[in-house]
Amino acid sequence: MRVLRWIIALMVAAGLCRVFPLFHAVPLKTAAAAKAAAAFNPAQFAETFWTGTLLTSLDRAVRADELVSLIQTDPAAAKKKYSRSIGLSEGYFYFLRGEGKILSVSDDEVIIAVTGGGTRAEVSLQAGLIFGNAVRDGTGLLSANDYPNSQDFNDISAALNHLVETSVQPKLRAQAKAGARISFAGCAEVNDEAADLKPLKVIPLQTQSE
Amino acid sequence: MKTNWIKQAFAAGLSMAVLLFTQTSSAQAAPKQKIAVVVSTLNNPWFVVLGETAKARAVELGYEATLFDSQNDTAKEAAHFENLIAGGYRAVLFNPTDANGSIANVEKAKAAGIPVFCIDREINSTNAATAQMLSDSYSGCVKLGQLFVKTVGKEGEYAELLGIVGDNNTWNRSKGFHSVVDRYPGLKMVAQQSGEFDRAKGMEVMESILQAHPDLRGVFCGNDAMAMGAYQALVTAGKMDQVKVFGFDGADDVVRSIAEGKIVATGMQFPKKMAQQSAEFADQYIKGKRDFAQKIPVPVELVTRENVGKYGDYGKK
Numbered sequence: 001m002r003v004l005r006w007i008i009a010l011m012v013a014a015g016l017c018r019v020f021p022l023f024h025a026v027p028l029k030t031a032a033a034a035k036a037a038a039a040f041n042p043a044q045f046a047e048t049f050w051t052g053t054l055l056t057s058l059d060r061a062v063r064a065d066e067l068v069s070l071i072q073t074d075p076a077a078a079k080k081k082y083s084r085s086i087g088l089s090e091g092y093f094y095f096l097r098g099e100g101k102i103l104s105v106s107d108d109e110v111i112i113a114v115t116g117g118g119t120r121a122e123v124s125l126q127a128g129l130i131f132g133n134a135v136r137d138g139t140g141l142l143s144a145n146d147y148p149n150s151q152d153f154n155d156i157s158a159a160l161n162h163l164v165e166t167s168v169q170p171k172l173r174a175q176a177k178a179g180a181r182i183s184f185a186g187c188a189e190v191n192d193e194a195a196d197l198k199p200l201k202v203i204p205l206q207t208q209s210e
Numbered sequence: 211m212k213t214n215w216i217k218q219a220f221a222a223g224l225s226m227a228v229l230l231f232t233q234t235s236s237a238q239a240a241p242k243q244k245i246a247v248v249v250s251t252l253n254n255p256w257f258v259v260l261g262e263t264a265k266a267r268a269v270e271l272g273y274e275a276t277l278f279d280s281q282n283d284t285a286k287e288a289a290h291f292e293n294l295i296a297g298g299y300r301a302v303l304f305n306p307t308d309a310n311g312s313i314a315n316v317e318k319a320k321a322a323g324i325p326v327f328c329i330d331r332e333i334n335s336t337n338a339a340t341a342q343m344l345s346d347s348y349s350g351c352v353k354l355g356q357l358f359v360k361t362v363g364k365e366g367e368y369a370e371l372l373g374i375v376g377d378n379n380t381w382n383r384s385k386g387f388h389s390v391v392d393r394y395p396g397l398k399m400v401a402q403q404s405g406e407f408d409r410a411k412g413m414e415v416m417e418s419i420l421q422a423h424p425d426l427r428g429v430f431c432g433n434d435a436m437a438m439g440a441y442q443a444l445v446t447a448g449k450m451d452q453v454k455v456f457g458f459d460g461a462d463d464v465v466r467s468i469a470e471g472k473i474v475a476t477g478m479q480f481p482k483k484m485a486q487q488s489a490e491f492a493d494q495y496i497k498g499k500r501d502f503a504q505k506i507p508v509p510v511e512l513v514t515r516e517n518v519g520k521y522g523d524y525g526k527k
Contacts, residue, residue: 087346087507088483131352131390144505149309149334151381154348158389 040152046159050167053141058185058206060139064098064114068122071197072115083190084140090191093138096202097185098123099210105176111199112182124199125184125207127169127176130161134203138187164203172207181210242274245492246294248287249305250331252279254407254435256459257305259524260330260481264303267489273300282374284311291315295322301492302326303485309334309378325495327488330481332378332505341491341502343484347379347458350477350510351386354456357475357512358391358428362454365396366427369419371405371412371440373432380407383432383458391430400426405436412439420447428454434461434476441473460513460524469518477510480525484508 062082070078083092100112103121108128111121136142136157147153175182186202245268249261261277268275278294280287284307294302295318302319304326306312316326316338328342362368370387373380391397401419405412412435420426420443431437437457444450450472457464460478467473491502513521520526 087503087505087509088343088487089346089507089509091509129393131356133349133352144507145336145503147505148336149378150332150344150348150505151378151385154382154385157348158385161389 040149040155042152042155042159043162046156046163049142049156050160050163054139054205057139057141058097061095061097061185064096064100064123064184067094067096068114068200071200072122075193075197079190084138086137086144092190093134094188094190094200095139095186096188096200097183099181099183102176102178102180102182104178109201110172110176110182112184121199123184124201125172125176125182125186125204126201127172130164130169130203132161132189133157134187134189135160135164135205138189138203164205168204168207172204175207175209183208183210242272243496244297244299245273245275245301245303245489246278246290246297246299247275247303248278248280248290248294250280250287250307251282252277253281254433255463256434256461256479256481256524260305260485263482263485264329264489267486268303268492271489271493273493280307282307284308284315287312288315291318295319295324299324300496303329303488303492304339305329306331306333308376311376313338325492327491327495329484329488330379330479334378336504339504340495341488341504341506343488343491343506343508345379345479345484346507346510347382347477347479348386348389349507350458350479350512351383352390353510353512354430354458354475354477355387355390357514358387358430358454358456359394359397361474362397362428364394367398367400367423367425368428368430369401369403369416369423369426370399371415371429371431371436372402373404373407373436375404377407380404380432387430405431405439407433407435409435409439412436413443414439416440416443417446420444420449420453424449426453428456430456432458434459434464437464437473437476438467441467458510460521462522462524465513465518465521468513468515471515475512475514478513478521478525479510480508482523482525 067082083094085092098114100114101118102110102112104111110125110127112123113120114122144153184204184207186204188200188202190196247261247264249257252258265275265277278290287307302324309332313333313335316333319326320338325340328339330345332342332344333339372384400423403415405415429440431440434457437455441455444453455473457473457476460476464473464476
């Protein structure tokens with residue numbers, strides 16, 4: 001009788017374990033794949049953001065001729081009116097778009113004039129390696145407050161910079177011919193006004209020959 | 211009748227004097243509100259400056275402030291939180307030990323109605339702390355990476371000393387640096403080891419790296435304590451001119467070393483600025499403010515031999 005009780009108890013326990021297993025055995029490869037799928041994918045995020053949000057928001061950018069004219073006459077007023085900054089930073093960003101005449105072309109930059117006379121080196125479209133957070137932070141479309149882990153937010157910067165280098169700059173280099181006209185949209189980061197404003201160093205987000 | 215009037219006036223005067231005296235005494239005896247400053251470690255001068263400055267600013271603002279040392283141990287940090295919740299603290303200025311492991315402590319304080327303001331180090335949550343004031347380590351190390359390439363060149367072997375692997379700052383610094391240096395295939399990282407943000411450990415790790423890789427041309431260190439340790443190892447090996455050392459923090463001894471031409475550069479993080487601002491946030495919260503940005507980046511500035519004169523005492527002069 002006692003043995004029978006034990007057998008019944010074991011059978012009930014086995015049945016419960018079957019319905020509510022204490023642990024699951026998962027192949028290592030499956031576990032690794034699940035972890036990778038759950039992890040943040042900055043490249044994928046950047047692609048979606050680029051086409052779905054960034055390129056459809058370029059009309060929010062300030063007109064380059066207006067901005068450059070104000071920088072030339074009153075840089076403090078230009079900063080107050082058109083810039084954005086992050087946290088306690090003294091550096092700031094501009095998000096701009098416009099047209100201009102290409103004055104010169106080198107491996108690292110395409111120099112253009114965007115105001116009246118078309119002879120002054122006013123904007124330098126960056127054609128070399130892209131570093132930093134100007135693309136991520138310059139538009140105001142992304143916020144650190146939305147990312148629990150700042151590593152994810154920083155990875156977005158690298159992924160966006162990669163998109164500029166692979167999708168935008170090759171087209172810019174093909175279009176860049178001294179004397180030609182070009183339209184563009186981009187972001188500029190200003191940390192040192194003496195070095196960064198004249199010409200304004202702009203990371204291109206979109207370019208089009210006219 | 212006249213005597214009665216005098217007696218009544220005297221009694222009323224006495225009562226008022228007693229009332230005034232007791233009110234003054236009770237006002238004097240009213241305990242100050244308390245703010246806790248919980249710091250990951252006090253075994254590193256940079257964090258001592260961070261903690262002491264936060265405490266001093268809280269005292270200036272009229273609070274009683276206590277500094278707790280977590281000794282880089284999440285369990286000790288948890289015990290501090292238990293104590294400060296039970297001890298009636300009104301706010302916590304917090305430098306966490308672990309981006310994930312410290313979240314539970316912050317959540318406990320939040321559940322007890324105590325706001326937590328993270329300083330310098332982040333927790334991986336956007337709804338536990340009231341605000342997080344964080345050095346922009348990534349951008350700072352992008353700048354250091356650019357200077358590294360300019361100084362060391364586009365070819366050669368280099369090493370990296372990482373900080374504590376559970377800390378986001380470790381990886382934000384490393385990733386910022388590599389976002390630049392990895393673009394130059396001629397630069398080869400031959401060793402990447404943790405020196406745990408510690409000077410002695412940094413020296414020990416650098417000694418062993420030098421034995422295996424005698425041709426190093428540069429070393430990037432995730433903080434200044436490790437940079438000082440690495441430089442000491444290089445002096446012992448007689449390679450201090452061959453291997454260029456880069457740190458991060460803006461510690462006073464490294465700023466002096468940069469001025470003397472020993473260490474090449476560091477990233478100035480402004481611990482005093484962050485600590486003071488966090489104490490002011492806590493004061494504003496206690497007085498009723500609630501709308502704080504969750505993550506507030508604090509810029510990092512590059513300190514080199516060219517501009518070192520502008521920096522010192524853990525900030526800009």
